[in-house]
Amino acid sequence: MGRFDDIVERRGSGSYKWDSAADGDVIPMWVADMDFRTAPVVEDALRRRVEHGVFGYTLVGGEYYDALTGWFERRHNYRIDRDRVIYTSGVVPAISAVIKALAAPGEGVIVQTPVYNCFFSSIRNNGCHIVENRLRRVDFGDGTFSYEMDFDGLEEVASRGDVGLMLLCNPHNPAGRAWRHDELVQVAEICRRNGVRVVSDEIHCELTMPGVVYVPYGVVDREVNGGCGNGVVCLSPSKAFNTAGLQIANVVCPDAATQRLIDKAINVNEVCDVNPFGVEGLIAAYTAEGARWLDDLREYLWENYKFLRARLAEVLPECPVSRLEATYLPWIDVTALGVPSEELEERLKKEAKVWVNCGEMYGAGGFIRLNIACPRSVLAEGLRRIGGISFKS
16 A cells, blocks of 8 residues: 555656756755655545646635544544634744744744754744754664753743743654653643743654654643643644645644634734645545555655664764654764765765755754655665765865
């Protein structure tokens, strides 16, 4: 059912990932979309919608909310109040609107770096300033490492008088962490004590590795803050089902007052309309058929990660790899190569013809982020090319 080994020709399809490189020989392993066809149940739903032939303005009906709330309750034991959901065109527009709604210009917004680069731009574009609380690295001595939250540091920055929001990445991109329940409890408790509201980006929530559980922040928020909580959660099927181009996401609000503020900001930002394909795609994805395909995908991604680990141990043994608990975006420490990661990104693109993301864009030089959501043959060729050049400057 998976078809994950199939090569889908994406060049010439208007793909941001594949058509951005001037050199057509470059293998793109950078931007976070997958090279797999989406779930057949989603394809079928979109095909039926195309056959209708009329694509006017979209009314989002009850079936949509049933699909969303049913999926998260069944799969993650997360009860979402359908009356507190706002749909929009993507998680990044959602985050930007939430910042506009809940943070005053000039206010500080906490991020835990290294972190998704659009957090930085969303904060700045809304006239706020970035307050960093860096994650703490943990090395395991076997060529892998991970991160943990600096809770003392979080308490310190949250207690500043100019901070009103925290952007949480759950699971975390690019650290690859799926935060545990106890870790999220500490976040919620620190933010409650200091009057800081949490906005949780959970776009990668479905992409956990074997034995790892995604814990919705909305569940922990209610435990710590009581009632409906006070945090905001942003969700989308786009990463898990490779449907970013369908442009659909949801903001889960804790209460009516917060919902009104965010809804106003979404309308001010003009991201209040969605297209019929995004609606149909979500409804189809959040079904039993979609779940089976997703589980197959997760197994394939795990095998890709193990393949990556084994090959890097051969060609770049001096470069530790993050332990991947979630996402399909391993984070690789390249400091031992002696080349700044921005320069390394350009050299890989030019010499190896492989495009990766440099760590600087996530707030941490000395790293690269590599997308393994591709057929294993493509991953093998990309790693072969990387291992075939000399990195020492």
